[in-house]
Amino acid sequence: MPFDQLENQNPSVYHKSADRSATLEEENDSVVDEFDNREVFDLIRDINDPEHPLTLEQLHVVQEDLVHVNNGDNKIFVNFTPTIPHCSMATLIGLSIRVKLLRCLPTRFKVTVEVTPGTHNAEQQVNKQLADKERVAAALENTHLIKVINQCIAPRARA
Amino acid sequence: MAKLELIQTLKKDNGRVWNVNWHPKGEIFASCGEEKSIRIWGKDMTGKWCNKLVLSEGHKRTIRQVAWSPCGNYLASASFDATTSIWDKKSGEFECNASLEGHENEVKSVAWSRSGQILATCSRDKSVWIWEVADDDEYDCAAVLNAHSQDVKKVLFHPEKDLLASASYDNTIKLFREDPSDEDWVCCGTLTGHESTVWSINFEGNGKRLASCSDDQTVKIWKEYPPGNPEGVATVDGDSTWKCICTLTGHHGRTIYDISWCPKTGLIATGCGDDAIRVFKENETSDPNAPTFDLICTVDRAHNQDVNCVAWNPAIAGLLVSCSDDGEIKLWNFVDI
Numbered sequence: 370m371p372f373d374q375l376e377n378q379n380p381s382v383y384h385k386s387a388d389r390s391a392t393l394e395e396e397n398d399s400v401v402d403e404f405d406n407r408e409v410f411d412l413i414r415d416i417n418d419p420e421h422p423l424t425l426e427q428l429h430v431v432q433e434d435l436v437h438v439n440n441g442d443n444k445i446f447v448n449f450t451p452t453i454p455h456c457s458m459a460t461l462i463g464l465s466i467r468v469k470l471l472r473c474l475p476t477r478f479k480v481t482v483e484v485t486p487g488t489h490n491a492e493q494q495v496n497k498q499l500a501d502k503e504r505v506a507a508a509l510e511n512t513h514l515i516k517v518i519n520q521c522i523a524p525r526a527r528a
Numbered sequence: 529m530a531k532l533e534l535i536q537t538l539k540k541d542n543g544r545v546w547n548v549n550w551h552p553k554g555e556i557f558a559s560c561g562e563e564k565s566i567r568i569w570g571k572d573m574t575g576k577w578c579n580k581l582v583l584s585e586g587h588k589r590t591i592r593q594v595a596w597s598p599c600g601n602y603l604a605s606a607s608f609d610a611t612t613s614i615w616d617k618k619s620g621e622f623e624c625n626a627s628l629e630g631h632e633n634e635v636k637s638v639a640w641s642r643s644g645q646i647l648a649t650c651s652r653d654k655s656v657w658i659w660e661v662a663d664d665d666e667y668d669c670a671a672v673l674n675a676h677s678q679d680v681k682k683v684l685f686h687p688e689k690d691l692l693a694s695a696s697y698d699n700t701i702k703l704f705r706e707d708p709s710d711e712d713w714v715c716c717g718t719l720t721g722h723e724s725t726v727w728s729i730n731f732e733g734n735g736k737r738l739a740s741c742s743d744d745q746t747v748k749i750w751k752e753y754p755p756g757n758p759e760g761v762a763t764v765d766g767d768s769t770w771k772c773i774c775t776l777t778g779h780h781g782r783t784i785y786d787i788s789w790c791p792k793t794g795l796i797a798t799g800c801g802d803d804a805i806r807v808f809k810e811n812e813t814s815d816p817n818a819p820t821f822d823l824i825c826t827v828d829r830a831h832n833q834d835v836n837c838v839a840w841n842p843a844i845a846g847l848l849v850s851c852s853d854d855g856e857i858k859l860w861n862f863v864d865i
């Protein structure tokens with residue numbers, strides 16, 4: 370994606386977490402394997418940042434501790450942390466997380482995606498927009514926008 | 529004990545069904561959604577509900593809402609493609625004979641006045657447009673109202689007079705009427721109290737009260753206090769004051785997407801993002817200026833996903849239709865044993 374100027378020219382880059390190793394219980398097909406925080410985190414950690422060739426995990430935009438799965442109540446809560454408090458990409462990043470989870474998870478889940486409290490100037494506006502499924506639906510019918518989101522979601526080859 | 533009995537589940541649409549709307553006679557209803565077509569449903573010979581017609585090629589994007597004219601001869605559809613289509617059966621078959629253009633982006637809602645001579649539309653462009661029906665298939669824009677500061681979600685006319693109500697992402701409900709001196713449409717009231725997006729509104733059968741539902745997970749009941757009201761509620765410029773007389777909190781687990789106030793029974797139904805349908809009944813012994821409403825029935829998992837719309841049948845008491853993100857439409861019968 371071409372940008373005239375990077376908003377955050379020098380973001381801090383963090384280490385990626387190790388891949389999840391499957392436990393014996395998980396390899397046993399007779400044991401019910403419920404969704405957990407790590408599994409949902411794995412779905413979103415490799416989403417690309419819109420302006421840097423880095424993943425949301427590498428920029429600490431998403432973190433495993435900020436993903437909460439409640440299987441019984443079919444609820445998933447994801448907080449994401451914009452790299453800078455005035456980040457104009459916050460809605461786009463949140464939308465990418467929503468779309469990725471929408472496509473990957475069973476429809477029974479109610480997914481809430483919100484900015485980590487206190488990390489963005491327009492936190493409330495961004496949260497309200499991301500929670501409005503009508504506006505999200507309209508955005509996803511926008512061919513330009515969906516192209517940009519798909520670029521963010523498409524995983525690059527893991528290094 | 530009160531309950532909603534499931535009569536029938538209908539599934540045809542691919543994707544989310546946004547809205548269902550009863551024909552004024554109550555024998556058929558229309559549905560619309562992500563599928564970009566309108567479906568008309570009625571009963572077959574055996575009394576089962578079935579899909580009678582599919583109206584396609586009217587819109588290029590999601591159809592958010594459909595509305596029958598009060599005479600039942602016209603159907604209006606509001607679409608994310610920024611247009612509103614008017615369908616009629618003059619040729620013997622349903623055809624789109626007019627398309628209303630002007631909104632900058634998604635049209636969210638459309639409503640007919642009780643006379644059928646005025647049409648209102650609203651959009652994400654924050655405006656409400658008033659259209660006058662001129663001649664056959666001719667609609668003139670009579671006003672563009674920019675009173676809201678955000679996305680307008682719903683428009684609805686009063687059942688007895690040319691008063692328009694609109695609900696918005698800016699958390700308010702606004703009322704509009706024509707100014708008789710210069711025929712301009714003016715905002716004659718702003719109802720504040722909701723703490724987040726107001727998704728839907730519905731007037732009581734006689735139009736004296738209004739129910740609203742919101743992303744703040746509450747339902748509010750607003751009462752009209754006309755000039756000179758015995759309660760002494762102040763009014764301005766000869767317009768009524770609409771005051772919130774009741775807030776229903778603690779019943780809904782997520783955003784409430786729709787509300788329907790039954791003109792036959794006075795029951796209020798809500799469709800919620802927690803997949804449930806709830807029915808409320810007014811406590812008849814409560815104070816008219818501070819009424820209480822009891823939750824008399826909850827259908828948990830009424831649908832497999834968010835309930836987007838609930839609508840009481842205008843002619844058959846207790847018949848409710850609902851639709852959902854799960855692509856299904858359900859018909860329910862309210863029984864109070």
